[in-house]
Amino acid sequence: MGKKKLMKGNEALAEAMIRAGCDAYFGYPITPQSEVIEYLSREATNRTGMVVLQAESEVAAINMIYGSAACGRRVMTTSSSPGISLMQEGLSYIAAAELPCLVANINRGGPGLGTIQPSQGDYFQATKGGGHGDYHLIVLAPSSVQEMVDYTLLGFELSEKYRCPTMLLADGAIGQMMEKVELYDQMPRKTEFPDWATTGKPKNSDRRIITSLFIQPEKMEQINLGLQRKYREIEKNEVRFQTINTDDAEYIFTGFGLGARICTKAMESGRAKGYKIGVIRPQTLYPFPVDIYSELSKKVKGILDVEMNAGQMVDDVRLAVKGNTRVEFYGRMGGIIPTPDEILENFEKIFLK
Amino acid sequence: MTQEAIFSGFGGQGVLTMGMLLGYAGIIEDKEVTWMPSYGPEMRGGTANCITIISDTYISSPIISTFDTVMALNQPSVDKFEEKVKKGGNIIYDSTNILTVPTRKDINIYAVPGSETAVRLKNSKVLNMIMLGSFLKVNPIVKIETIWKALEQVLPERYHNLIPLNQEAFNTGMELIAK
Numbered sequence: 081m082g083k084k085k086l087m088k089g090n091e092a093l094a095e096a097m098i099r100a101g102c103d104a105y106f107g108y109p110i111t112p113q114s115e116v117i118e119y120l121s122r123e124a125t126n127r128t129g130m131v132v133l134q135a136e137s138e139v140a141a142i143n144m145i146y147g148s149a150a151c152g153r154r155v156m157t158t159s160s161s162p163g164i165s166l167m168q169e170g171l172s173y174i175a176a177a178e179l180p181c182l183v184a185n186i187n188r189g190g191p192g193l194g195t196i197q198p199s200q201g202d203y204f205q206a207t208k209g210g211g212h213g214d215y216h217l218i219v220l221a222p223s224s225v226q227e228m229v230d231y232t233l234l235g236f237e238l239s240e241k242y243r244c245p246t247m248l249l250a251d252g253a254i255g256q257m258m259e260k261v262e263l264y265d266q267m268p269r270k271t272e273f274p275d276w277a278t279t280g281k282p283k284n285s286d287r288r289i290i291t292s293l294f295i296q297p298e299k300m301e302q303i304n305l306g307l308q309r310k311y312r313e314i315e316k317n318e319v320r321f322q323t324i325n326t327d328d329a330e331y332i333f334t335g336f337g338l339g340a341r342i343c344t345k346a347m348e349s350g351r352a353k354g355y356k357i358g359v360i361r362p363q364t365l366y367p368f369p370v371d372i373y374s375e376l377s378k379k380v381k382g383i384l385d386v387e388m389n390a391g392q393m394v395d396d397v398r399l400a401v402k403g404n405t406r407v408e409f410y411g412r413m414g415g416i417i418p419t420p421d422e423i424l425e426n427f428e429k430i431f432l433k
Numbered sequence: 434m435t436q437e438a439i440f441s442g443f444g445g446q447g448v449l450t451m452g453m454l455l456g457y458a459g460i461i462e463d464k465e466v467t468w469m470p471s472y473g474p475e476m477r478g479g480t481a482n483c484i485t486i487i488s489d490t491y492i493s494s495p496i497i498s499t500f501d502t503v504m505a506l507n508q509p510s511v512d513k514f515e516e517k518v519k520k521g522g523n524i525i526y527d528s529t530n531i532l533t534v535p536t537r538k539d540i541n542i543y544a545v546p547g548s549e550t551a552v553r554l555k556n557s558k559v560l561n562m563i564m565l566g567s568f569l570k571v572n573p574i575v576k577i578e579t580i581w582k583a584l585e586q587v588l589p590e591r592y593h594n595l596i597p598l599n600q601e602a603f604n605t606g607m608e609l610i611a612k
Contacts, residue, residue: 086460086468112472196473257495258453258468338496345494421498424453 084262089225090115090255092263093184093248096122096232100265102132103153108163111196112252113186116158127132128269138163142170142183149179150290152277154236154268154270158184160252161202162193164210171245172211172278176292176303178310180239183217184248186255189415198252203392206249207366214304216311218246218318218334219365221336225259227363233264239304242314244274249365253338253417258433259287283421311318321369322361323376325351329358331431332376333423336362336393343386346423357427365393373400382406382431389413406431434489436574437497440516441482442506442527447561450587451504452485454565457583458575459536467495479511487574504568506547506560511535523571527564543571545609551602559602566606577603 087095094116105124107117117134122404124130131148134139141157149154159167163303164185168256174181185206189199196274207221218238220231231248271278278288324344326332333343340361350357360376362369377383382405391409398407410426412418438455440448451471459466470483484500486492503514505526515535520525523541526534529548546568551560569577580603584596 084460084463086456086466101577252472253469256470256472258456259495260466263565271576341494344497348493417496419496419498420494 084260085338086258086262087225088115088151088256088258089228089250090186091263092225093228093232093255094119094123095186095263096229097282098111098128098130098155099264099266100132100233101128101154101269102156102234103269104133104144104148104155105157106133106135106141106155106330106338107141107157107159108135108138109197110160110163112188112198112255113158113160113184116180116184128266128267138166139170142167142174142316145181146170146177146179147181149166149174149181150177150278151333152270152273152279154180154240156182156184156232156236158186160186161199164205166200167332168205168211170211172209174245175211175215175217175307176213178243178291178307178409179245179290180243181245182239182248182339183234184250187249195415196252198254198256198338198388198398198417199413199415200249200251200337200388200392201413202249203336203365203387203389205370206247207396215307215364216314218242218244218314218367219246220320221245221305221363221365222248222254223337223361224251224259225254225257228254229263234331238318242310244310244314249337251338252415270284296323313358318364319367319369319371320363321372322363324359324361325371326360326376328356328360329376329379330356330381332360332380332383332425333386333427334360334383334393336365336398338417339371339386342418342420343423346386346427349424350427351422355427362393368396368400370396370400373397374402374404375400376418377404378408382408384427384430385409385410386418388417390415407429434572435492436487436502436572437484437500437503438486438502438568438572439482439484439500439517439607440504440542441480441510444481446506447558448481448504448506448537449483451561451565451568452483454489454580455485455568455575456581457586459577461576461579461582464489464575465492469495479539480513483512486601489552496574504564504586506534525564525567527560531575541571541590543567543610545606547606550605554598554602554605556598560574561603562599562602563606563609567604567610568589569603569607570607570610
């Protein structure tokens with residue numbers, strides 16, 4: 081671990097990518113994450129020989145990721161909402177072909193071209209598949225610049241462990257803000273590649289084929305069953321979440337990413353007024369931390385879910401809670417960030433009056 | 434100790450740099466820091482701001498509702514943020530630029546003739562350093578020497594010849610509060 085630095089979320093992400101021994105980055109600039117490709121263009125190739133390429137579009141970028149992931153390389157792309165929408169076809173193919181890669185969505189306000197301000201409106205797209213077919217991405221939700229760094233490495237590791245494309249779902253604010261970070265040391269780039277990688281036909285074994293096309297429905301069903309087994313395994317092993325002050329809590333605030341941090345501040349102000357509030361923050365959005373909600377729902381009077389969207393994660397919270405307690409939602413849309421006071425006021429209005 | 438501040442003014446006045454410099458100084462003194470800029474079209478000429486929090490303990494949220502100190506370099510910033518100052522908090526404003534002044538009785542109000550002073554120092558670009566001097570006089574959250582160290586880090590070497598001018602501006606800003 082090196083010394084602590086003040087870094088912007090996007091730049092910390094780019095630096096973390098280089099240090100994780102990433103082999104290639106393909107992307108296309110879009111606010112609020114263009115600093116990623118700017119930083120990589122300046123730093124990456126000289127230091128590790130990593131490939132950094134500005135593709136002609138997001139569609140091209142994700143297909144370059146598909147190709148290089150098929151060669152067993154550690155690869156990543158980043159974009160923001162409209163660009164991530166363009167990548168959905170490629171992500172579905174990558175999921176079907178069971179290839180590892182990391183994608184960061186620095187979420188901005190939508191729908192449509194929307195705004196460049198921060199939003200969490202892409203939760204459904206990120207966690208429920210996004211493209212066509214029955215698949216999932218592993219979805220990590222960093223809430224600080226430090227987690228942008230830590231989850232980059234974690235994201236690569238999880239995607240390679242399960243051969244499952246993985247997404248960092250952050251928002252424009254986390255990309256743009258600066259915080260103190262501690263970076264890990266430079267890791268070497270891989271020199272050996274997995275036994276499925278299409279790096280040329282080995283002399284003593286069969287051709288390796290990577291495809292997502294299986295015309296026979298029986299074969300396609302087997303592929304699907306395999307994927308589903310993998311997702312159950314991920315759901316069993318990889319759930320990550322954080323709880324704050326839940327031991328004596330009568331109410332729970334919950335949110336992810338930046339939303340969770342604003343909830344934490346609102347919880348602190350609420351505690352100062354004598355309300356027993358705790359916080360649940362999912363760090364993995366898929367797999368969703370179902371059990372902690374289920375467990376706490378039996379003890380609390382209510383849960384307030386706060387998001388920078390019209391209410392998306394709240395559906396998963398309600399499924400986990402199964403009607404055991406009251407679940408209410410408060411959110412702002414279109415690039416507006418709710419403030420801690422606003423959350424506390426709404427909590428009082430909804431639950432205490 | 435925690436200082437929750439917002440620096441606000443026209444794009445180009447150097448408000449983001451002010452908060453950033455304070456942030457770098459905070460890191461040098463091993464404090465917790467968050468710096469949250471507005472990054473929209475306002476950076477190209479409208480009203481820009483950055484929320485800067487410096488603390489000895491963990492900072493829960495980089496987004497806050499009210500501030501210990503509001504630094505306002507233009508009229509829209511005073512109009513928007515005066516009501517967001519915590520009771521007993523501070524508003525520091527560039528009195529050269531602002532006609533409708535803050536009026537609250539439950540906060541400390543500091544009128545600093547920043548732009549006028551910058552002209553007197555023959556460089557309008559040092560306005561932000563003058564105002565940062567005033568800020569640090571009101572809120573001694575980091576040591577002044579640490580600001581100099583931060584300046585060396587932030588400024589590319591080819592601009593290090595400008596450090597004395599910035600120091601002069603900063604010191605002048607501190608004196609403007611003393612009066």
